Amino acid sequence: MSNLVLTAPLKGWIAPLDETPDAVFAERMLGDGLAIDPLDSTLHAPCDAVVTTVHRARHAVTLRAANGAEILMHVGLETVALNGEGFSVFVKEGQTVKAGDRLLGFDLDLLAQKARSLITPVVVTNLDAFEIIRRDQDRELGVGDFLMELSRIGGAEMAGSTAEGEIGRAVVVPLAHGIHARPAARIAETARKFVAEIALAAVNRRASAKSPVGVMSLAIRHGDTIQVVASGVDAEAAIAAISELIEGGMGEGAPVAVQALAVTVEPPAPAELPRDGVLKGVLAAPGLAIGKAVRLASADIVVREEGQGVAHEEAALLAAIEIVRQRIERNAAKGDKARKAILGAHLAFLEDPELAAGARRLIGEGKSAGFAWRKAVGGYVEALRGLGDRRLAERVDDLVDLERQVLRALTGEEDEGAALPPGSILLADELLPSQLMGVDPAAVAGFATARGGPTSHVAILAAAMGIPALVAVGGALLKVKDGATLILDADSGTLRVAPDAPALEAAQTALAQRQQRKAAAQAAAHDPCVTKDGVRIEVFANTGSIGDALAAVTNGAEGSGLLRTEFLFLDRETPPDEDEQARQYQAIASALDGKPLIIRTLDVGGDKAAPYLPIPAEENPALGLRGVRVSLWRPHLLKTQLRAILRVKPLGQCKIMVPMVASLDELRAVRAMLEEVKREMGIVERVELGVMIETPAAAVTADLIAAEADFLSIGTNDLTQYVLAMDRGNPELAARIDALHPAVLRMIDQTCKGAARHHRWVGVCGGLASDLAATPILLGLGVTELSCTASITPEVKARVRSLSLDACRDLAARALDQTSPEAVRALSKSFGA
């Protein structure tokens, strides 16, 4: 196949891509080519081609030439933000154009005012198949002048490909959150099963489908049309597999409103310490700590730019990656679930072929392994930070973490923070997951970071390690001196620097009381649980695995008031069959030693996606198909689950509970199916069927529901979300979505009154059951069962034993009349047992 000549699509000055003030282009993440500083306002076709995509913001066009070369032309930088203003389009997707045909027109003056730059990159995006063998430079060109010449790598067509070298299919992305980290990893996993070169092309970007980082940085959003393209022997099968995977929605079919960037990703502005020495941050992991400030400065790792030979540098990089890989695997083997998941993501990034290829390319240009790795990772970091997407921006930490780990392995430097004095409160601009995993947890009393978000991996780790933590404290944090005394009260979102004697004393007393209370509660964990005036209250623990059931028993829980069965259904391609479910439920029931087990039927949908359930796209997934609505939409799933639950021996140990009920009809439908299954299985004994009160509708009609339900259990997490109309997953609202809001308490009150009319018991299995400030109020409202987190069970039991019901009733009545959750908390604080 002969070479392809591209002519200038635009009158203007030609410059090398390196001079483009945008890392995505300058680092050739999208491909190689040239940049043009325009002197005219019409973009023309640089060769005969087919228009593959026209960006909906009309600022970028991709063409495919007859030999398969893909050429992206992107008018100006960050012009996507103009949303088409000042642009006109002269072609349609799929249209054939001749060299010199008009593609786009644009208003040069408007762009000069509103865009970051007019520089227009013209790049060949499939560099795996083409290389630029000749290009013009640094002079003014007119439309149609020679720009560059391409040649197919290897000079021949790839086996099995079409005459154009590459075949492709347009796919509309139905995934609610677009293609973020998890779908990107699954796409890469599928792509790697094929020998074909496979790429995803979004309008102005392209990445190998085998690279999770590359795919993620395409920032593909819900509703985008992308191209799945491939070349090679099994290209067709590869395209079919990847397209179907994406079109199937990967269980993430419902769109949500794009969230504003909630994580602090900009370097914090320098700020002074406030006069009172109290800094405010966002809760990442609860608790109170007193300690000394230890600044983790994350000293810059210096790398040489020049390499010492390609072979030497490539070997050094490979060896360093291997050291890090082995360390991650070792860490994952001894870690808990949260740690394993985080390290799994790190491994996927580390094994990303695009990162390695990017680094090798730079090594090939004479750079050192460290320089090349830093640049390769840095390009993606920039791209992810620039996307304005909270979840992707939080993954930046993971990439920066890998960058540092590999650089440290290359330089042989030890990780900082390895030897810390006891009682250290770590302060950092940002803390990386590996830094936290690398410290001695016995020495760390807490940590605070200037940047970061509450859903970052490091926040999840802190919670799992029981380390109180605050994030997003701001630039003033960096002014705190090493060794300063600190009080970190994560629950109230404050960090007090150099407290005066009374404040320190008060914190020490509070901490000592907490520790004593904890120790005493632990010692009495297995004692019976009755109030001072002799009322029996059941304190259960929530479970989601056999491990949780064992932890529940160890901590003195009297049963499990909520088994979240989703653990069996998520992160897999097909649902578990009846046998598998029955085995798992039996194992958990047995681990509970015959104590009661309330099994909740499947609660997927909303934020919990199952790949095999093609839930149609929804505007508001939290208000869409989830919980019992999914079970009734796919009744065979419910039937299988009910059969599996009924196989658990002894029969009476398990009760069944239905999530997200909004009306009595739903309970009736589940009851009808339960009766049918019992008939089929020849079971005549009574099996209790309860309802979770999670919607305002269920709470206000609790009297109607309780007439037919055997018990009610309040899911305060969802109930609060729906009563307050605040997304439970939105970190911006995290501080305000408090289940002790009087509106939520009034719903609980109504639930208890409705249930009492039919002599049904009411439990709480949402987060409020684990909140010691809520215990007397819930008891006062009429709740008689609390199902909490296993680790806090002893303290909840101790709290119950310290209460008398009459006083609780009085407190509850006053709580209902407060005007804010803060007022309710203050009231509870002042309440004597």
Ligand code: PEP
């Ligand atoms: C709840 O909503 O309070 C609850 C217990 O269910 P989940 O947190 O699993 O949605």
Ligand code: MG
């Ligand atoms: Mg819920």
